[in-house]
Amino acid sequence: MMLAVLSFLLLLAFVAAQPSNIDGVTILDPEDFKSGIDSGEYDAIIDVRSQSEWDAGHIEGATLALNLAAYPSDEVETASPTDFAGCETCTIVIYCRSGARASVALQNMMAAGFNGTLYNGQGTNQWEDAGYSLINGDSVVPPCELNEIGQCTATAPSTAPTPEEVKVTVIEPETFKNGIDNGEFDAVIDVRTQDEWDEGHIEGATLALNLALFGTGGTASPADFTGCETCTIVVYCRSGGRALAALDHLIAAGFNGTLYNGQGTSQWTNAGYPLVTTDSMLPPCTNTEIGTCTAAMSMAPTDMPTGITPDDSTMAPTTMTTGDTPEDSASTAIHSWPMPLLVGLLSVFVV
Structure with a gap:
């Protein structure tokens, strides 16, 4: 019975190991992700993988939000959206290994009131496949966390004036x-x-x-x-x-x-x-x-x-x-993971 359950979880993991379409979130190709980093477009670059994955290599300038896709969980240690208080209206890109956990983490952030410009940077798999390197360095504290009211300092695309007037x-x-x-x-x-x-x-x-x-x-x-x-x-x-x-x-x-x-x-x-x-x-x-x-x-x-x-x-x-433009990549929409525990289990395998 346990073997059948684990096999089912693995099957789900393979099916779901790709970013999901979420209203209000743009999925980025690695080239667009890299271009945004180079031009200072993000207030926070958030890595939602496990500690061992982070230690094996991460994208430069990223912040580790440990297992954020599994939040809240009694089974695994996780970060919380409140760890990024002050960044609620800022430009944020989230990535994992393939984009699936990033999708779930973004939903957790949105549920916590994050409503700035949000991107799914997919994962380190796509990043390395595009020829970009990972580094071993310290987790970065996003500047938008550093004062009580929060301050978004990214140069683009979050600074367009009067968004209410121009739709x-x-x-x-x-x-x-x-x-x-x-x-x-x-x-x-x-x-x-x-x-x-x-x-x-x-x-x-x-x-x-x-x-x-x-x-x-x-x-x-x-x-x-x-x-x-x-x-x-x-x-x-x-x-x-x-x-x-x-x-x-x-x-x-x-x-x-x-x-x-x-x-x-x-x-x-x-x-x-x-x-x-x-x-x-x-x-x-x-x-x-x-x-x-x-x-x-x-x-x-x-x-x-x-x-x-x-x-x-x-x-x-x-x-x-x-x-030239940064854009999003094609994705399929399977993001009905009902239990954070399931997400935590899946993250151990492929996602």
Whole structure:
């Protein structure tokens, strides 16, 4: 009987050992995770693995939140969301070995009132597979813990002004494609790297090279889209993370039209849509000093994943280079682990 139970737990572990889709949480590819670290986008980088896993190597700059996915538990020692008091509204990325425990830990944080910009950095497996190294060093105390009221100091993407006034709608690939087909967007902006663009991009897009890293040098600028400030714009990257950061930069620069996060090429191709290798397009709204928004706005924007996407179909080709984006990666959604004890048991195996 015990063998059967353990076999079942192992099966669950293999099935669930991947990040889950959670509303309000963006899943990052390793490249986007690393880019965010390099540009100071996170107030806290939280490792929710076991002590032995941490000791074997962790991501530089991380804080060990011991077995946070199993919180609360009488069976294993765990950290608590209250260990990060002061960081409730800050930009936080959480990782484990594969992303599954990170998903559960993020749910624990959200249940405790954490409502800033939250990322699932997946795990050390993906990190090392991407060629990045782990280190052996001390656990870092996040700066947002260091005063009573908390202070978020990350440079992006948590600092965009007046988020209540400028809404960003996350749209699914089908909505994105329909918007393009119906001419609902004045600009379709790709914020990835040159190499990513060259490998394939969404037809009709403008390359805004590494726009998510604006301010660090060698990137596109929101000023490249002068004239489009009040227009309908969709931004995408590989998974949605860099798109979010790039949209923050646009909003900070005064863009207040209808804004969409088109997520990324990962979701686009998973939905069966092709990429092309055509030239970057110059959005018509950049062609005059005052800008002219011409997209056919057929539908009003909606909230969160499932918005409507407007796009422009009459763009003149150019070699305009503008922007790179951090994004999210494809994931499956199994996050109905009802018992923290089960999570603790699973963490011993694969997750």
